[in-house]
Amino acid sequence: MGTASDAALQRRTVGRGVRWVTHGPLTARHVADSRTRTEQAFREGGVARKFSSVGVIGLGTMGAGIVEVFARKGVDVVAVEVDEAALERARASITGSTDRAVAREKLSEAERDALLGRIRFVVGLAELSGVDLVVEAVPEQLELKRKIFAELDEVCRPDTILATNTSSLSVTEISVATRRPNQVVGMHFFNPAPIMKLVEIVKTVVTDETVVTDVEALCESLGKVDVTINDRAGFIANALLFGYLNHAVALYEANYVSREDLDAAMRLGCGLPMGPLALMDLIGLDTAYEILDTMYRRGGRDRRHAPVPLIKQMVTAGLLGRKSGRGFYTYEKPGSPKAIPDAATPAPVSAGDGATVRTVGVVGSGTMASGIVEVFARAGYDVIAVARAADKAAKLRDKMTASLTKGVVRGKLSEADRDAALGRVTWSAELERLADVDLVVEAVVEELIVKKALFASLDEICKPGVVLATTTSSLPVIECAMATGRPADVVGLHFFNPAPVMGLVEVVRTIRTSPEVVATATGVCQAIGKQAVVCADRAGFVVNALLFPYLNDAVKMLEASYATADDIDYAMKLGCAYPMGPFQLLDVVGLDVSLAIQQTLYLELREPGFAPAPLLEQLVTAGYLGRKVGRGFRDYR
Numbered sequence: 001m002g003t004a005s006d007a008a009l010q011r012r013t014v015g016r017g018v019r020w021v022t023h024g025p026l027t028a029r030h031v032a033d034s035r036t037r038t039e040q041a042f043r044e045g046g047v048a049r050k051f052s053s054v055g056v057i058g059l060g061t062m063g064a065g066i067v068e069v070f071a072r073k074g075v076d077v078v079a080v081e082v083d084e085a086a087l088e089r090a091r092a093s094i095t096g097s098t099d100r101a102v103a104r105e106k107l108s109e110a111e112r113d114a115l116l117g118r119i120r121f122v123v124g125l126a127e128l129s130g131v132d133l134v135v136e137a138v139p140e141q142l143e144l145k146r147k148i149f150a151e152l153d154e155v156c157r158p159d160t161i162l163a164t165n166t167s168s169l170s171v172t173e174i175s176v177a178t179r180r181p182n183q184v185v186g187m188h189f190f191n192p193a194p195i196m197k198l199v200e201i202v203k204t205v206v207t208d209e210t211v212v213t214d215v216e217a218l219c220e221s222l223g224k225v226d227v228t229i230n231d232r233a234g235f236i237a238n239a240l241l242f243g244y245l246n247h248a249v250a251l252y253e254a255n256y257v258s259r260e261d262l263d264a265a266m267r268l269g270c271g272l273p274m275g276p277l278a279l280m281d282l283i284g285l286d287t288a289y290e291i292l293d294t295m296y297r298r299g300g301r302d303r304r305h306a307p308v309p310l311i312k313q314m315v316t317a318g319l320l321g322r323k324s325g326r327g328f329y330t331y332e333k334p335g336s337p338k339a340i341p342d343a344a345t346p347a348p349v350s351a352g353d354g355a356t357v358r359t360v361g362v363v364g365s366g367t368m369a370s371g372i373v374e375v376f377a378r379a380g381y382d383v384i385a386v387a388r389a390a391d392k393a394a395k396l397r398d399k400m401t402a403s404l405t406k407g408v409v410r411g412k413l414s415e416a417d418r419d420a421a422l423g424r425v426t427w428s429a430e431l432e433r434l435a436d437v438d439l440v441v442e443a444v445v446e447e448l449i450v451k452k453a454l455f456a457s458l459d460e461i462c463k464p465g466v467v468l469a470t471t472t473s474s475l476p477v478i479e480c481a482m483a484t485g486r487p488a489d490v491v492g493l494h495f496f497n498p499a500p501v502m503g504l505v506e507v508v509r510t511i512r513t514s515p516e517v518v519a520t521a522t523g524v525c526q527a528i529g530k531q532a533v534v535c536a537d538r539a540g541f542v543v544n545a546l547l548f549p550y551l552n553d554a555v556k557m558l559e560a561s562y563a564t565a566d567d568i569d570y571a572m573k574l575g576c577a578y579p580m581g582p583f584q585l586l587d588v589v590g591l592d593v594s595l596a597i598q599q600t601l602y603l604e605l606r607e608p609g610f611a612p613a614p615l616l617e618q619l620v621t622a623g624y625l626g627r628k629v630g631r632g633f634r635d636y637r
C-alpha cells in the first residue's frame with residue numbers, strides 16, 4: 001500500500017506500451033502525466049498504434065457520448081444505428097450536446113462544426129470495414145452483442161480491435177463469438193462519456209497484451225484515465241455502485257423516504273454529484289435492470305443485486321428515465337436533462353411550520369452539541385446549552401467561541417454577528433433550565449441507557465407540547481420516545497458533522513411521532529438553513545444505510561484482490577464523480593466507526609451481504625483506525 005502523501009508514480013513497460021502504476025490518491029499531476037503517456041511510448045521506442053478511424057455501434061445514452069469523445073479528439077467516427085429513426089435521434093442528441101458545450105464556452109463554433117464533420121452516420125455494419133477499432137454500445141443483452149460481434153468479425157479487417165462497452169456481461173463470452181477473441185477487449189466508459197474521466201479496460205484471459213496496451217494508450221490520448229482489470233461482473237465501479245442503487249430503490253419502493261429526500265440525502269450527506277434515483281434516470285432503467293440482473297446471475301446471486309420489482313414495473317410501463325422523458329422524475333421532453341414538477345413533487349414547507357419554536361435547549365458537551373448550539377444561535381434562536389457540569393459548559397462555550405472566531409477570521413461572519421450569536425446562548429449545568437424551551441435537541445454520548453434516562457428526565461422537566469429530539473446516528477429513536485410519556489412529541493434530528501457546515505438533517509419519524517411534530521422539525525430545519533430529509537426509524541436512516549454497505553463492499557473487493565485500493569478509489573472518483581474514493585473516506589471516517597455502523601446495519605437487517613468485511617475487522621483489531629491514528633488503509637505517518 002502506498003502512502004497518501006507521496007503519491008509516487010512508478011513506471012513499468014509492458015509489451016510495446018507504457019503503463020503507469022500509481023500509488024496514493026489521484027492528483028491533477030496523474031491526469032496530466034497520463035496525457036503524455038502515448039507520446040512517451042513513441043519516445044521510448046514503443047510504437048503505439050494509431051487509431052485514425054473508429055466505429056461506434058448503438059448511439060443511445062452511451063454510444064452518442066462515446067462518438068463525441070472520439071470526434072472531439074480528431075478521430076473519424078463511423079456512427080452506426082439500427083435504423084434511420086434511431087440515427088436521427090442520435091444526430092439530434094449529439095448536436096444538442098455539442099451545442100450545449102458551445103453555449104458553455106467549452107467548445108468554439110468552429111470546433112463544433114469540425115467535430116460534427118468527423119462523424120459519418122450510417123445504418124448497418126457494412127461501413128465498418130476500414131476502421132481500426134469498433135466500440136459496441138448496444139443494449140445490455142448477451143445474445144444481441146454476440147450476434148453483432150460475429151458479424152463484425154466478418155466485416156472488419158483482421159487487425160481491427162473489437163471493444164464492448166458492456167457494464168456487466170462477460171467480455172469473454174462476447175469475444176468467443178468471433179474468431180479473434182485475442183483482439184476483443186472491454187472499454188467501459190462512464191456516463192456522461194464526454195465528461196467522466198474513467199475508462200475501465202477489461203481484459204479476458206485470451207486478450208493480447210499488445211491490444212490492452214494499445215487501448216490504454218488510446219484512452220490516454222483521449223484524455224481519459226484507465227484502470228485495467230479482469231473480466232468480472234460489474235468490474236470495479238458498477239460492482240460497487242449497483243448494490244447501492246438497488247438498495248436506494250428498495251427504500252423508495254417501501255415508502256421509507258420520498259424520492260426528493262432520498263436524492264438530497266446522498267447529495268448533501270455524502271457530497272455525491274447526484275442522488276441515486278436521479279442517477280438511475282440518467283443511466284436508463286432498462287439498462288440498469290439488465291445490469292442488475294446480470295450481476296445477480298454472474299456475481300454469486302447476491303440478493304442485493306436482484307433487481308427491485310419496481311424497476312421492472314417501470315421498464316414495462318415505458319418509464320425508462322431521461323431518455324423516455326419519465327422515470328423516477330419527469331423531464332421536459334425525452335432526452336432532456338431538465339426535471340420538471342409532477343404529481344409526486346412535494347409541496348414546499350409551509351411558512352408556519354416550525355414558527356412555534358423560539359427557544360431551543362441543547363444537551364451535551366461534545367463536537368455535535370457545540371456545533372448544534374452554534375447553528376441555532378447563528379440562526380437567531382435563543383439557546384440554553386446544558387452540559388453535565390459547570391466546567392464542561394465552560395469548555396463548550398470556549399469551543400463555540402473558537403469556531404465562530406474562525407468564521408470571523410475567514411471572513412464568513414462579522415464580529416458583530418459572532419457577538420450576537422454568543423449573546424443568545426445561556427450556558428448551564430442544570431437540566432431544569434429547559435423547563436420552558438420549545439425544542440430540546442439531545443446530543444449526549446451514543447449509549448441507549450444514558451439517552452433513555454435523559455429523555456425520562458426531560459419528560460418530567462419540560463412543559464407540554466415541546467418537541468424532544470435526539471441526534472442519535474445509530475440507536476432506535478423509538479427507544480428514546482418510549483422513555484417518555486409523550487412519544488408523539490419525540491423525533492430524531494440527525495445532524496451531520498461538522499454541523500455548522502453540513503447542509504443536511506435527517507428528520508426521523510418513529511411509528512409514534514405525530515405529523516405535526518415532523519412538520520415542526522422540518523420547518524425548524526428550513527429556518528436554520530438545512531435541508532430536512534424525512535425518513536422512518538430504521539438502522540442507518542438514509543445516508544448511513546446506503547453509504548456503509550458500499551464502503552464495506554469496497555473492502556471485500558480489495559480483500560478478494562480484484563483491484564488495488566488506489567484503482568478502486570480512482571474508479572469511484574473518476575467514474576462516478578465521488579468526492580473521495582471509498583478507502584480515502586474510510587480512513588477519514590475511522591475504521592472503528594465504520595465497522596460499528598456496519599455491524600448495526602447487519603444486526604438489525606440480517607442481510608448476509610451486510611456482514612462486515614473480515615479485513616475491516618482485522619484492521620480495527622490491529623489498531624489501524626484511519627487518519628486519526630496515522631494508519632488505516634493507507635499509512636499517513
Ligand SMILES: NC(=O)c1ccc[n+]([C@@H]2O[C@H](COP(=O)([O-])OP(=O)(O)OC[C@H]3O[C@@H](n4cnc5c(N)ncnc54)[C@H](O)[C@@H]3O)[C@@H](O)[C@H]2O)c1
Nearest residue numbers: 058059060061062081082086137138140166167191283287
Ligand atoms: N447507461 C449507462 O449509464 C451506461 C454506462 C456505461 C455502460 N453502459 C453500457 O453501454 C451499452 C449501451 O447502453 P445504453 O444505456 O447506451 O443503452 P441505450 O438503450 O440508451 O442505447 C442503445 C442503442 O443501441 C441501438 N441498437 C440496438 N440494436 C442495435 C443494432 N443491432 N445495431 C446498432 N444499434 C443498435 C439502439 O437503437 C439504441 O440507440 C450497454 O452495454 C450498457 O450496459 C451503459
